[in-house]
Amino acid sequence: MEKLSEGFFDSSMNSREHAIFEVGIKLAAIYHIMIGIPVTNEINIKKKIADGIIAAISCQPFVKKVEIGIKDTLGQLGQKFDKEHEFDYTYVSGKNLFAKVEVKYDNWIAVGYVEWVSDLNYPLMYIKELREDPETEQKTNTECP
Amino acid sequence: MEKLSEGFFDSSMNSREHAIFEVGIKLAAIYHIMIGIPVTNEINIKKKIADGIIAAISCQPFVKKVEIGIKDTLGQLGQKFDKEHEFDYTYVSGKNLFAKVEVKYDNWIAVGYVEWVSDLNYPLMYIKELREDPETEQKTNTECP
Amino acid sequence: MEKLSEGFFDSSMNSREHAIFEVGIKLAAIYHIMIGIPVTNEINIKKKIADGIIAAISCQPFVKKVEIGIKDTLGQLGQKFDKEHEFDYTYVSGKNLFAKVEVKYDNWIAVGYVEWVSDLNYPLMYIKELREDPETEQKTNTECP
Amino acid sequence: MEKLSEGFFDSSMNSREHAIFEVGIKLAAIYHIMIGIPVTNEINIKKKIADGIIAAISCQPFVKKVEIGIKDTLGQLGQKFDKEHEFDYTYVSGKNLFAKVEVKYDNWIAVGYVEWVSDLNYPLMYIKELREDPETEQKTNTECP
Numbered sequence: 001m002e003k004l005s006e007g008f009f010d011s012s013m014n015s016r017e018h019a020i021f022e023v024g025i026k027l028a029a030i031y032h033i034m035i036g037i038p039v040t041n042e043i044n045i046k047k048k049i050a051d052g053i054i055a056a057i058s059c060q061p062f063v064k065k066v067e068i069g070i071k072d073t074l075g076q077l078g079q080k081f082d083k084e085h086e087f088d089y090t091y092v093s094g095k096n097l098f099a100k101v102e103v104k105y106d107n108w109i110a111v112g113y114v115e116w117v118s119d120l121n122y123p124l125m126y127i128k129e130l131r132e133d134p135e136t137e138q139k140t141n142t143e144c145p
Numbered sequence: 146m147e148k149l150s151e152g153f154f155d156s157s158m159n160s161r162e163h164a165i166f167e168v169g170i171k172l173a174a175i176y177h178i179m180i181g182i183p184v185t186n187e188i189n190i191k192k193k194i195a196d197g198i199i200a201a202i203s204c205q206p207f208v209k210k211v212e213i214g215i216k217d218t219l220g221q222l223g224q225k226f227d228k229e230h231e232f233d234y235t236y237v238s239g240k241n242l243f244a245k246v247e248v249k250y251d252n253w254i255a256v257g258y259v260e261w262v263s264d265l266n267y268p269l270m271y272i273k274e275l276r277e278d279p280e281t282e283q284k285t286n287t288e289c290p
Numbered sequence: 291m292e293k294l295s296e297g298f299f300d301s302s303m304n305s306r307e308h309a310i311f312e313v314g315i316k317l318a319a320i321y322h323i324m325i326g327i328p329v330t331n332e333i334n335i336k337k338k339i340a341d342g343i344i345a346a347i348s349c350q351p352f353v354k355k356v357e358i359g360i361k362d363t364l365g366q367l368g369q370k371f372d373k374e375h376e377f378d379y380t381y382v383s384g385k386n387l388f389a390k391v392e393v394k395y396d397n398w399i400a401v402g403y404v405e406w407v408s409d410l411n412y413p414l415m416y417i418k419e420l421r422e423d424p425e426t427e428q429k430t431n432t433e434c435p
Numbered sequence: 436m437e438k439l440s441e442g443f444f445d446s447s448m449n450s451r452e453h454a455i456f457e458v459g460i461k462l463a464a465i466y467h468i469m470i471g472i473p474v475t476n477e478i479n480i481k482k483k484i485a486d487g488i489i490a491a492i493s494c495q496p497f498v499k500k501v502e503i504g505i506k507d508t509l510g511q512l513g514q515k516f517d518k519e520h521e522f523d524y525t526y527v528s529g530k531n532l533f534a535k536v537e538v539k540y541d542n543w544i545a546v547g548y549v550e551w552v553s554d555l556n557y558p559l560m561y562i563k564e565l566r567e568d569p570e571t572e573q574k575t576n577t578e579c580p
Contacts, residue, residue, distance in 0.1 A: 008552070008561040013455075020452050021547075022314075024459025025560055029183070031284045032467035035326030037178055045289060052197020057186045091325075094384060112456075117443070125460055126443040144190060153407070158310075165307050166402075169314025170415055177322035180526075181470030236470075238528060257311075262298070270315055271298040284347040319473070327468055330494045335579060342487020348476045434480060 015106035020127060022062045023112035027125045028097045030057055030068065031114050037092045039070055046070045046132040049092075057101065059144040064109070065102040073095070094123030109133050160251035165272060166212045167207045168248040168257035172270045175202055175213065175244045176259055184215055191215045194237075202246065204289040209254070210247040217241070240269030254278050305396035312352045313402035317415045320347055320358065320389045321404055327382045328428040329360055332354060336360045339382075347391065349434040354399070355392040362386070384413030399423050450541035455562060457497045458547035462560045465492055465503065465534045466549055474505055474528045481505045484527075490498040492536065494579040499544070500537040507531070529558030544568050 009018070023033040036051060039046060055142045057066045063064040070092055089094075116122075148271075154163070179198055182193060195213040202211045215237055243260045256274040260269075299308070324343055339356040347356045360382055374380060380386075388405045401419040406412075444453070464550075469488055474481060485503040492501045505527055525531075533550045546564040 004555055005552075005559055005561060008548075008559060008563070010562050010565045012565055013562060016366060017452060017455050020448075020456050021459040021560075021562060024456040025463040026461035028460040029467055032326050032464055033178075033182055036322050036384075037201045038174070038205050039201060039288065042204070042289065045200045045204055047199035049197040052194040053182070055190045055193035056182050056184060059187070059190055091471050094326075094381060113443075117440075120439055124440055124443060125456075126440060127448060127456060128443070130445045130447055133208070135234050144185065144187065149410055150407075150414055150416060153403075153414060153418070155417050155420045157420055158417060162307060163308050165303075166310050166314040166415075166417060170318040173315040173318035174322055177319055177471050181467050201498075233327040236529060239471075239526060258298075262295075265294055269295055269298060270311075271295060272300050272303060272311060273298070275300045275302055323468075323472055327488070327491050328464070328495050329491060330579065332494070332579065335490045335494055338490035339487040342484040343472070345480045345483035346472050346474060349477070349480055350473050434475065434477065 008144045016108040016110075016130060019062070019103050019105040019108040019110035020130070022105060023110040023127060024125065026057055026060065026063060026101045026103060027099065027112050027114045029051075029060075030066075030101070030107055031097065031123065031125070034068075035094065039090060039092055041072050041090075055144070062103050063101065063107050064104045065100075067098075067100040069098040070096050071098060071107075098122065100140055104133065107132050107134070149272075161253040161255075161275060163248040164207070164248050164253040164255035165275070167250060168246055168255040168272060169204055169270065171205065171208060171211075171248060172244065173245045174205075175211075175246070176239075176242065176268065179213075179237045179242055180239065184235060184237055184241075185231050186217050186235075200289070207248050207250050208246065209249045212243075212245040212259070214243040215241050216243060222279045242268065249278065252277050252279065306398040306400075306420060309352070309393050309395040309398040309400035310420070312395060313391055313400040313417060315417065316347055316350065316353060316356075316388065316391045316393065317402050317404045319389070320356075321384075321387065321413065321415070324358075324382045324387055325384065329380060329382055329386075331337075331362050331380075345434070352393050352395050353391065354394045355390075357388075357390040359388040360386050374377060387413065394423065396421050397424070441474055442537050443492070445489040451543040451545075451565060454497070454538050454543040454545035457540060458536055458545040458562060459560065461492055461495065461498060461501075461538065461545050462534065462538045462549045464495075465501075465536070466529075466532065466558065466560070469503075469527045469532055470529065474525060474531075476507050476525075490579070497538050498536065499539045500535075502533075502534040502535040505531050506533060532558065539568065542567050542569070 030053060037049060039049060054066045054068050057063060095116045100113050102111050109131050110127055112127045114123060114125045115122040168271060170223045175198060199211045199213050202208060240261045245258050247256050253270055254276050257272045259268060259270045320343060327339060329339060344356045345352060345360050346360050385406045392401050399421050400417055402417045403412060404415045407414040467487060472484060482563050489501045489503050492498060530551045537544060537546050544566050545562055547562045549558060549560045553561040
């Protein structure tokens with residue numbers, strides 16, 4: 001499949017670098033879409049929120065696989081946060097959001113993560129794995145992974 | 146159930162007015178969370194995205210019911226937009242987002258909408274219905290509608 | 291000035307209730323737009339971010355005045371958070387965002403706030419003041435407050 | 436300057452690739468933060484909104500320079516959109532947002548853009564330029580460009 005956007009890019013970019021770029025875009029998109037969404041600690045509610053954004057991002061160009069999770073918010077003594085009154089809920093933040101995105105561009109796969117890193121006190125986005133995949137076929141347009 | 150937040154409000158506000166305030170908050174929350182989410186015209190993808198935000202908002206204080214839809218994006222001649230190349234998708238915007246939220250505060254119900262109004266060229270948020278509900282019981286904390 | 295949107299609303303809504311609805315919309319818009327914006331504790335940076343959103347919201351229908359602040363993020367012992375390494379910054383959250391919005395609809399003014407309330411462990415949106423303003427003139431279209 | 440995050444990354448990633456990754460993150464962050472912000476065609480309002488997000492992103496790790504613009508929204512016959520009634524404004528969308536971000540990682544500079552591409556009918560994010568910069572000094576922590 002031709003890539004209609006390729007003419008816009010610096011011509012020195014190779015497929016591995018395109019995969020790296022795309023995974024950066026997808027991680028930041030997930031993060032900024034989800035931050036602030038109200039959420040309870042009910043596992044079904046969290047799963048539905050995550051499934052919606054997984055569906056949205058999975059259909060974007062070059063995306064092979066998306067995993068998203070919203071961790072339990074812990075109370076001040078580390079115990080699980082429980083609803084005790086009508087305002088007793090929380091929202092998606094840099095501290096409880098986790099996502100993993102796998103992007104494929106030609107024969108290169110980039111696997112990126114966003115998650116809270118306590119040592120940095122920061123929701124870090126990083127690429128954990130870069131590898132070649134011998135199967136060079138791209139996903140077709142009508143199919144979402 | 147006591148309302149922990151009531152002391153913060155202007156004491157002249159009645160239950161009907163609280164319901165009006167809460168429905169305004171929820172409509173704008175849905176709108177600003179969802180705008181920009183990438184979406185295809187696949188009905189299943191749209192449904193999953195909508196279901197995730199419905200779950201998130203349904204668990205917020207005073208919310209009784211939420212409906213959300215993402216309308217098909219039409220092409221330039223009004224035909225349904227179809228994926229023809231890898232960038233052939235769209236995103237949630239003021240033009241294709243529809244939501245209906247029902248809020249209950251004590252015995253008052255406010256039903257609000259956000260949807261594109263062609264005559265105003267604007268994604269209007271409005272309250273279509275205000276009514277008293279004789280059943281004064283609030284939802285409990287652990288239950289999402 | 292005629293209000294083009296009035297026909298969409300429940301006809302029993304009065305001007306005071308319209309003001310209440312609009313202030314709810316604006317508070318939630320500010321909150322969901324700003325949550326997740328990266329920010330340092332530099333006062334100039336915070337001011338520019340706040341000024342941008344103040345400008346955006348001030349031009350919306352019925353808005354008279356907007357104040358927005360991003361409080362300093364405190365470290366674990368309560369001291370002011372300082373940049374010590376390249377990831378040493380934070381982002382706008384429910385805990386550090388403060389906003390005050392004044393809306394006028396006909397002769398009614400509603401003043402709403404969003405701010406973190408420690409007792410509720412929650413970013414509460416509330417209306418602190420509702421009052422009539424004898425000056426019934428609306429702002430004109432081309433003017434932003 | 437040590438990079439505290441480097442241990443998280445695939446160890447085969449070089450500085451050029453890190454720059455590519457970071458510019459992808461920043462472009463998507465700008466896009467998803469800004470989409471949906473209400474805006475008029477007043478040049479001062481647009482400038483303030485852009486300046487706020489420029490300030491926010493400029494302080495992020497590895498960012499050297501940020502430019503953001505919000506193009507005028509055109510009416511149906513291509514004329515400039517003008518405010519004629521109280522709902523006569525628009526909001527930031529994929530069609531009117533333009534941003535350019537320059538990232539530096541060690542000695543590599545990546546210059547990325549997001550802008551509407553009519554041929555693709557899509558807000559494309561792309562890297563226009565990749566180059567080495569002999570001046571290898573990173574910005575310091577306390578300084579925002």
